[in-house]
Amino acid sequence: MNSPTPAPKHGLAAGAQAPSADWTIEQGWDRYTPAEHATWKTLFERQSRLLPGRACDDFMSGLKDLPLRHDEIPHFEQLSDVLEKRTGWRIVAVPGLVPDEVFFDHLAHRRFPAGQFIRKPDQLDYLEEPDVFHDVFGHAPMLMNPVMAEFIQAYGQGGLRAQQLGVLEQLARVYWYTVEFGLVQQSDGLRIYGAGIVSSATESIFALEDASPNRIGFDLERVMRTRYRIDDFQESYFVLHGLHELLALAQIEFKPYYERVSAAPTLVPGDVLPTDEVFARGSGRYHAAQRGKEPV
Numbered sequence: 627m628n629s630p631t632p633a634p635k636h637g638l639a640a641g642a643q644a645p646s647a648d649w650t651i652e653q654g655w656d657r658y659t660p661a662e663h664a665t666w667k668t669l670f671e672r673q674s675r676l677l678p679g680r681a682c683d684d685f686m687s688g689l690k691d692l693p694l695r696h697d698e699i700p701h702f703e704q705l706s707d708v709l710e711k712r713t714g715w716r717i718v719a720v721p722g723l724v725p726d727e728v729f730f731d732h733l734a735h736r737r738f739p740a741g742q743f744i745r746k747p748d749q750l751d752y753l754e755e756p757d758v759f760h761d762v763f764g765h766a767p768m769l770m771n772p773v774m775a776e777f778i779q780a781y782g783q784g785g786l787r788a789q790q791l792g793v794l795e796q797l798a799r800v801y802w803y804t805v806e807f808g809l810v811q812q813s814d815g816l817r818i819y820g821a822g823i824v825s826s827a828t829e830s831i832f833a834l835e836d837a838s839p840n841r842i843g844f845d846l847e848r849v850m851r852t853r854y855r856i857d858d859f860q861e862s863y864f865v866l867h868g869l870h871e872l873l874a875l876a877q878i879e880f881k882p883y884y885e886r887v888s889a890a891p892t893l894v895p896g897d898v899l900p901t902d903e904v905f906a907r908g909s910g911r912y913h914a915a916q917r918g919k920e921p922v
């Protein structure tokens with residue numbers, strides 16, 4: 627557990643100070659350097675070129691309606707004022723990953739914790755901790771959508787319960803394969819809505835167009851049983867038939883699911899089951915090649 631310490635007066639760089647009880651810090655917008663704004667610009671412009679026709683309509687309209695500029699890191703307060711009017715959510719600054727129960731408590735109160743820092747220029751394509759580009763560009767547009775707004779709040783509430791029941795891993799898989807890495811069926815084809823994909827140039831293409839990954843219809847129990855990768859592209863993506871499916875998920879009583887899922891075998895990320903609704907059976911080539919590179 628974190629020992630309670632007085633709230634810092636000023637936000638500092640990631641990891642530079644002891645956390646306040648809710649782990650929030652000041653964004654300290656004036657302290658971003660020109661080089662940091664330039665990193666935002668590079669990432670923003672790259673994704674703005676890639677996402678039309680790939681990200682779902684709800685993401686694109688959320689992005690358009692938020693006060694995000696291509697050439698500077700956004701002000702969380704300005705962003706939050708627009709977001710709050712739409713769905714009641716605000717963005718709060720945190721130094722990086724926060725403990726699960728702190729994360730859930732923020733979500734349960736419609737506060738989205740966003741990394742205050744931005745990745746270094748040598749980490750444009752991959753970083754372990756969520757930074758301001760992932761959290762704001764990736765998540766905020768979908769938080770403008772009332773269904774996603776409801777679902778993520780419900781995840782925060784459910785997360786606290788799942789933790790007490792010792793089944794957090796099962797619930798975390800639902801978040802991972804929806805909010806972070808979800809695809810959705812649109813009338814004109816499969817589209818991205820997951821924040822982990824829309825904030826990554828390489829994965830925006832891999833998830834939709836590469837022959838390697840599986841694309842499988844979302845099924846709650848199936849997803850709750852499926853482990854995921856945090857260190858590379860996903861081997862399987864799960865496809866919603868529409869974002870409305872998240873609304874049903876936000877209202878479900880998870881307890882009976884936890885019991886059934888705990889009794890069933892855990893699945894590895896690349897598994898495809900006879901009962902799966904398969905949109906695309908992946909070749910598995912990408913991850914097979916990666917495994918070939920690993921030291922024996």
Ligand code: HBI
Pocket residue numbers: 720722723724725726729739740741756798801
């Ligand atoms: N903290 N800042 C931040 N962002 C996250 O996405 C996050 C977190 N702490 C815990 C966490 N995610 C997840 O492991 C939970 O969803 C289980």
Ligand code: FE
Pocket residue numbers: 756760761764765806821822
């Ligand atoms: Fe995220």
